[in-house]
Amino acid sequence: MSTVQQEHLYRYPFASRINPGLIQLAACGGNAAAEIDGPFFAGRVTYPREVATMLLSLSTIVRTHFFDARPPQMDPIVTASRSLVRWEGFSGCCGAYARLDLDENAFETERRACGTTNVDFNSEMIAHLSRVGRSDEVRLSIESDAVTLERNQAAVTEKKVRLSRRWIKGLGEVQVYQSQLELKQRFTPALLLPLIQSTARMGSGNQYLSISAGRPRLTTRATAGAIPVGGASRLSALRTLLPLAREVSLYADENSGVHAWVGETDWSRFWLVLSPTLQRGFSGEGQLLDSLVNDDWQERVDPILDLLAGDDHSPTGPAETIDPAELAVRLGCTTSEARNSLAALATNGLAGFDAGSGFYFQRQLPFAETLVNRDQPRLRAANKLLEQQAVLLLPDDSADERAAEVTSNGTTYIVRLRPDGEKCTCPWFSRYQGHRGPCKHILATRMTVEAKHHD
Structure with a gap:
């Protein structure tokens, strides 16, 4: 393709x-x-x-x-x-x-x-x-x-x-994953060298990290307490940094499989954030779609940019870090709404996330284009489905669930929106099970439900 x-x-x-x-x-x-x-x-x-x-x-x-x-x-x-x-930078495949x-x-x-x-x-x-x-x-x-x-x-x-648009999309997607990372382990550099040397023998299949007798080891089996670290062969990129590091920390999100290794000194931190598997790049993930599907973030973008640039409330200049909870208080919105607005900025790479501090940071990127770019293929396709009136909401099954029939390219798919997860009968959802963001049919259904609530 x-x-x-x-x-x-x-x-x-x-x-x-x-x-x-x-x-x-x-x-x-x-x-x-x-x-x-x-x-x-x-x-x-x-x-x-x-x-x-x-x-x-x-x-x-x-x-x-x-x-x-x-x-x-x-x-x-x-x-x-x-x-x-x-x-900052991405590997050629955009998976690191x-x-x-x-x-x-x-x-x-x-x-x-x-x-x-x-x-x-x-x-x-x-x-x-x-x-x-x-x-x-x-x-x-x-x-x-x-x-x-x-x-x-x-x-x-x-x-x-x-500068390829792929990098900008990758910056937006990777900050979503980083906001979900949790600190799992800390290692001395000496413990990691044998681990890195063993990755070359592991192949490209699923890999898990476990601790045995105080030492990290890789296996191909998901044992109790093991942390998924797919594509571990990419850890070879840290080899030259180990002699410099005082400590190496492992952050991971077990739901997505994204993991990050951080080499720290008294004056630096080197982050290597890896996609769940060797064959996945960050630029096409679609994690930002959950935040962009509703339009309520648009009215908050300009005030956020003013705050980040520095105003009477920030006499020292542009914001050093961005706390979504504090931002929500300043804007008079919920923390979730503040995060959605930051996600909108992230579509152009203007906001990143530091899993170490738990705060966002800003980049003043030099792009001469519309500030908040919604050029997301699945989002465009969902909007097209709305224009075609392709979404038919079915009678409510319950107070917490909505179902719809979505007709696309002559085929009708069933979408169900549930508190415990969304499902669609389309090939995209069958292949990825929601791990790479919602499909266009789920997005179109969400937008239809939201529009009905506003009527």
Whole structure:
């Protein structure tokens, strides 16, 4: 099956330049960043070799196809806030999401504000990072139109790049999964090395992690207390990070099978978030559809953007973190409604989730398009079914259940909305059982029921 790739062209103000002691990477920044005169972050890197190793690990993940040999999108997103410099990216197959959070202790900061930009890690940049030593003097500067890394002698050349819509969709989907993660285990790095070495022998089937005699081990059987960690061979991406980490934590959601491994130091956290199986990418999951199916979030989007940008209530500037409960109080809505509105922002990658803190964070992404993009194929198809009056609500079976007949392409499907789960007789639901978001028939039925309630 072919998929339409929507891309956004980034026109860079210059080709990345080469100067003695200076790497200057072309980048594209958003309007918020453009309002700042000069860099929105500048500082000396406190741990140059360690930071270089982490950036190389992130770059390796971005360049890797774990199962789906699509062209990789080798353009990490970097966000500066009042306390973090955050680097993010997806693997070529979009089934692995990597995030490096560098806190205040990672830098001797000279200037810090908020902004987001996108840079290209080509082979020259990777080679240069490989040569960074512990005693090197390394400085980082991030502007709306450039990211500058200074180091003794340097040489790198970049050109303009295209950023695929697939990454933006992936950012939206992965934050839903991350909001459902729970801390399961903490390990010393020494315990994980044998585990990573064993993953190469496990194949690509279902895998589970259990603790035996204080040591983690992988099995192919779902024993009591075992945690599903499908596609565990992808843990090889953490191998170079283990010598740097003080501790590695495992977060997991046993319902979805998504799991995350976090290598921590005193000044950084490296997140590797993995899809439930090797063959699944985050970009096509459809988890955001549950939040977007109703239109009530639209009236709250602009007030949320004003709050995030900073106003009289936030004299220090853009919000550092976003607490849905606090946001709900500010907006006079429920916490669930606040989460739905944040999900709408996430469709354009403007909101992410940090499972470690339990809060959302914002990105000021540089996209010249409609802010809240509802370009979700299943949502479009559901709206088309409504236009065709294809949904026939059946007499109520009970107070808690609604049923409907939905006619699509000449075939009638039965949809049942129940408190314990929704069901549809269509092939999509039969294949995925709701694990990859609702089908178009369930969405259309929900929208019909909601419209009837408003009548």
